[in-house]
Amino acid sequence: MAFGTDRQMYDVDLTCAKCGAHISQLPFQPSGDRPVYCSDCNRAFRQSRMGGQGGGFSRGPRAPRQMYSVNLTCASCGTAITELPFQPSGDKPVYCRSCLQARRNSMAA
Template sequence: MYTDETLNCTDCNAAFTFSAGEQEFFAAKGFTNKPNRCPDCRAARKSQRSAGGGGGGSYGGGGGYGGGRPQREMFQATCSACGKVAEVPFQPRGDKPVYCRDCFSQRQSSYR
């Protein structure tokens, strides 16, 4: 049985209630830690992350697309199939073929 708990937000230091219903939800999801932020600060942090802002998360990355990750370095290469200039997220070594997006997609779909 759960009872409402009063906690202090680590961001704004305001007191907030961690309700019995929220505790039950956390337990059902397997969460073992209590929330550190009040609902307002949680919502602000979530919107900041979904807009490509700061990190967090248990694996060093943030939520959402590109959340907190540095921009990946891209390299220029010549497509081995069509000869067009392509940008790839790795340094081509010359010992394996490199394909532009269109040729790569075409090759991938032919394997399925």
């Protein structure tokens, strides 16, 4: 699939659903019931989707993990938990660090 051969193009006579530009060729057969976008809008759309999700998750220095202050007890051993790396949903049991590690180890084993 990774060969550099020319993609098959379909001759169409459409307008971009976003900017109204004329589209004369598409790399796929238009189904007719979906909006079609010009290559510029397609690229912009793809970029905004990649950059918008996760907020640059995969690049740059890793941000320090946010900790949430909580007042809970470990569902397994009863140890007090004052900080969590995630916001507790309230309907799931929460475990202290050592119990989490033990659970993770037992799952990996």
